[in-house]
Amino acid sequence: MTKDILVGDELPDWVGAKEFYQKYDPKEVIGRGVSSVVRRCVHRHTGQELAVKIIEITAEKMTAEQLEEVKSATLKEIQVLNMVKGHSSIITLIDSYESTTFIFLVFDLMRRGELFDYLTEKVTLSEKETRSLMRALLEAVQYLHSRNIVHRDLKPENILLDDQGLLKLSDFGFSVQLPPGQKLRELCGTPGYLAPEILKCSMDETHPGYGQEVDLWACGVILYTLLAGSPPFWHRKQMLMLRMIMEGRYQFSSPDWDDRSDTVRDLVLILSVLACIRMYGRYRRLRPLTREVLARDPYSVRGIRRLIDGCAFRIYGHWVKKGEQQNRAALFQNTAKIMLLGLEELEA
Numbered sequence: 001m002t003k004d005i006l007v008g009d010e011l012p013d014w015v016g017a018k019e020f021y022q023k024y025d026p027k028e029v030i031g032r033g034v035s036s037v038v039r040r041c042v043h044r045h046t047g048q049e050l051a052v053k054i055i056e057i058t059a060e061k062m063t064a065e066q067l068e069e070v071k072s073a074t075l076k077e078i079q080v081l082n083m084v085k086g087h088s089s090i091i092t093l094i095d096s097y098e099s100t101t102f103i104f105l106v107f108d109l110m111r112r113g114e115l116f117d118y119l120t121e122k123v124t125l126s127e128k129e130t131r132s133l134m135r136a137l138l139e140a141v142q143y144l145h146s147r148n149i150v151h152r153d154l155k156p157e158n159i160l161l162d163d164q165g166l167l168k169l170s171d172f173g174f175s176v177q178l179p180p181g182q183k184l185r186e187l188c189g190t191p192g193y194l195a196p197e198i199l200k201c202s203m204d205e206t207h208p209g210y211g212q213e214v215d216l217w218a219c220g221v222i223l224y225t226l227l228a229g230s231p232p233f234w235h236r237k238q239m240l241m242l243r244m245i246m247e248g249r250y251q252f253s254s255p256d257w258d259d260r261s262d263t264v265r266d267l268v269l270i271l272s273v274l275a276c277i278r279m280y281g282r283y284r285r286l287r288p289l290t291r292e293v294l295a296r297d298p299y300s301v302r303g304i305r306r307l308i309d310g311c312a313f314r315i316y317g318h319w320v321k322k323g324e325q326q327n328r329a330a331l332f333q334n335t336a337k338i339m340l341l342g343l344e345e346l347e348a
């Protein structure tokens, strides 16, 4: 590993680190990721407590290519963080520093840590609490998607809670900006939260790829997990788990789901319906039906129409008929907005 690869344009390699240490005093470790360590840190002048994610980019454990990959991924992460800061449910990047061996990202400190740990402590959450967390999460996701950003790693470990218990979405390490109409093919994320199309396109090179909907799938997995206390797709053999995902096979099993309301089951169902539509669409495309036809007028395809009608009536039956703004077509939009509407149903 030569220094030149990592050194910034004109600054000597240690400047970024020196600036960081001059301004902040790093304290104990509060979290770890694959190639990062997160520490509480204190702003030396103001005494403000913050969190610093320290990404190590030294040659000891990695090849030159891996190092370059980690570095460019982190720079991309910084770019996305700068694009999304300002939303109340998204973590704020306060500062960043770069040296040859480390990159430092300074964030607001989320004192209550990961939603994952909170759930482990509580085992399951009430529908009421789930509703407000999911609302905040979906609003954050809607905000990202409106800026053409796909998160790609939504999971309770990457959802943090501040000292008032308010949710902040974090870890934009896999996030990318995806212009409308473009698709992704890269297999990335965390196994239990992967959408079927991510898996499928990695196995089939004729597959058209995936888009921002994969975040909605992960939101559904999170919603299920918060209420049931365990994830919908899990098997100790990972291949079998992946197969469950690709088939959209999960259950509202007893006793986890015994006292859950129909509305919340329906909300989880929305996501699998959306997934079914996508999968069925692809199946239909093997016949003369084209993707364009599906995208333009999915309701004209008989099988899909029947599926939608049945599900739409179950989910939205009481207001599909009355509203002009809200109708079955909304089911095709497949955005965070739909999930938010579902949450409104829960609130009603």
Ligand code: ADP
Pocket: 030, 031, 032, 033, 034, 035, 036, 038, 051, 053, 091, 107, 108, 109, 110, 111, 113, 114, 157, 158, 160, 170, 171, 172, 173
């Ligand atoms: P990675 O990309 O390596 O997974 P994350 O950004 O997810 O890194 O951070 C790893 C862990 O560090 C998180 O899961 C969380 O436990 C902790 N963490 C990250 N940012 C903060 C923060 N701002 N406040 C408190 N803890 C944090």
Ligand code: MG
Pocket: 033, 157, 158, 171
């Ligand atoms: Mg993480």
